[in-house]
Amino acid sequence: MPYTRFTNCHLIDNGELYEFTDLYIDNNTRKIANKPRDSNEITRTIDLHQQIIAPGFIDIQNNGIYGLNFSSLNENSTKEDVKEFQRFYRDAMTKYLSTGVTSLCPTVTSNFPSVYTKVLPLYKKSRLSNQTDSLGAHLEGPFINLQKKGCHPSETFVDAKGGENKLLQVYGGKDNLLENVCIITAAPEIPGVLDLIPFVKQQNCVFAIGHTMADYKTGVDAIENGCTMITHLYNAMPQPHHRDAGVVGLINTPAVPPSQTPYFGLICDGVHIDPSMVNLAYKSNPTKCVLVTDAMHMIGLPDGEYKWDDQVIVKTGDRLYLKNTDTLAGAATTLPQCVRNLMKWANIGLPEAVKAVTNTAALSIGIENEKGFLNVGCDADLVVLNQDGFVTRVYKLGNEISSSDIPQSSYSREHKIQAVL
Structure with a gap:
């Protein structure tokens, strides 16, 4: 059975930081798994250069x-x-x-x-x-x-x-x-x-x-x-x-x-x-x-300005208001x-x-056995973070996705960041 190992990383779960702890994914079920008994079953190893893995x-x-x-x-x-x-x-x-x-x-x-x-x-x-x-x-x-x-x-x-x-x-x-x-x-x-x-x-x-x-x-x-x-x-x-x-x-x-x-x-x-x-x-x-x-x-x-049903919402940065009012219409x-x-x-x-x-x-919402934790059996929905809390990459059921969160200025130092918390 093939597994993916994330290594040279720290984990965040349960409000705690677990330093230099590997994480394993069962590539068939796409769920978090225990460390396989046979190291030959590890078909992919991902070095995260001391960055942090958290649940998605x-x-x-x-x-x-x-x-x-x-x-x-x-x-x-x-x-x-x-x-x-x-x-x-x-x-x-x-x-x-x-x-x-x-x-x-x-x-x-x-x-x-x-x-x-x-x-x-x-x-x-x-x-x-x-x-x-x-x-x-x-x-x-x-x-x-x-x-x-x-x-x-x-x-x-x-x-x-x-x-x-x-x-x-x-x-x-x-x-x-x-x-x-x-x-x-x-x-x-x-x-x-x-x-x-x-x-x-x-x-x-x-x-x-x-x-x-x-x-x-x-x-x-x-x-x-x-x-x-x-x-x-x-x-x-x-x-x-x-x-x-x-x-x-x-x-x-x-x-x-x-x-x-x-x-x-x-x-x-x-x-x-x-x-x-x-x-x-x-x-x-x-x-x-x-x-x-x-x-x-x-x-x-x-x-x-954006139409919303019969109303118009004005977006200025993160602020959204109904046009010509001080009524907050949500966030961005x-x-x-x-x-x-x-x-x-x-x-x-x-x-x-x-x-x-x-x-x-x-x-x-009662989905703790499926998502939101790094427990064995939970879906391999993960984010990789730097110490400042920026998402540097995403894994959805183990599938790697590029991040849109990390600011441009941080790309050059992504792999140099040490997870000191």
């Missing part, structure tokens, strides 16, 4: 990439439109892999049932060697609060008074949820939502609180009903007060056992959240922090940059920061 990065909230809006199909989309969208999707996911993100949850913002019916089958969980995998869609809305709508179209908003039938009607049926969806973000104060959390869990979906006016007690009730995540902490929710902690207070609430405190997405781009508040949240419960991009489809595109910062930001703002090392886009991200 996981992005659990991303609205679009390289011009592709994950929500752009609708009831008027023809079969040819769908085929063109699929081609665009494959191309965009191939490009996104070069940033070091090996898996993501394509995020569909609040929409009409016809949109979910069209797009969700395209986001069925995948396992590919040449593009970023889908882990299933993240459905952000439409069961959300009008007062915290952000840039979501309010004409799509609904309540859940009809219970399970209403949920299935909106999202296109039980099979659509079971096969194509990973996360549902909703506001627990919307009528009917709180009671639906157990049903959502039964469909193997994560329930996340988001775009909400929920108070602290309602948040605790949601956790007790099975909520395990908060979507983009601080954003689209009431801000905490020392006598009214709100949803933000749930990240380290004493009302439930520590194991039940929810994971929380944190957009570490310097646009959505002030660095000091990023630091505050991270330090409050680092084991439950998941860095997310919340990227819009303008990520990877030049600055300018890559996940590796978010990792580097967290290192700086929370004054932590690379191993701890990487954990928030690998181990913790995988645990938050």
Whole structure:
């Protein structure tokens, strides 16, 4: 049985740095393997010149990439439109892999049932060697609060008074949820939502609180009903007060056992959240922090104005706003940059920061036996990093991919960097 050995390298996993530790891949299964007993079975050896291997990065909230809006199909989309969208999707996911993100949850913002019916089958969980995998869609809305709508179209908003039938009607049926969806973000104060959390869990979906006016007690009730995540902490929710902690207070609430405190997405781009508040949240419960991009489809595109449904978004660097307003419309910062930001703002090392886009991200959606770790049996989805946290190359199921993250000035010194952390 043929194996690949990565050698002269350091590993990052579980928030720790394991110096000069080899890693092995079974070339048949394309999974991480134990060291083979017979050295003759090692058919390829890759010297990483003291660089660092980590699990591939996981992005659990991303609205679009390289011009592709994950929500752009609708009831008027023809079969040819769908085929063109699929081609665009494959191309965009191939490009996104070069940033070091090996898996993501394509995020569909609040929409009409016809949109979910069209797009969700395209986001069925995948396992590919040449593009970023889908882990299933993240459905952000439409069961959300009008007062915290952000840039979501309010004409799509609904309540859940009809219970399970209403949920299935909106999202296109039980099979659509079971096969194509990973996360549902909703506001627990919307009528009917709180009671639906157990049903959502039964469909193997994560329930996340988001775009909400929920108070602290309602948040605790949601956790007790099975909520395990908060979507983009601080954003689209009431801000905490020392006598009214709100949803933000749930990240380290004493009302439930520590194991039940929810994971929380944190957009570490310097646009959505002030660095000091990023630091505050991270330090409050680092084991439950998941860095997310919340990227819009303008990520990877030049600055300018872009049409989004019936709205226009202005992109200036990493900042995206609805035209002629101060309404934030998302981000355009890559996940590796978010990792580097967290290192700086929370004054932590690379191993701890990487954990928030690998181990913790995988645990938050229950895929820790497949991805997000360097454990034997996990997919050989890997990133190679230098000590500054730049991705120098990517391996998808063992297949080497060039990186788009490393700055040009760093190429010349790529193999000279020593992993001193």
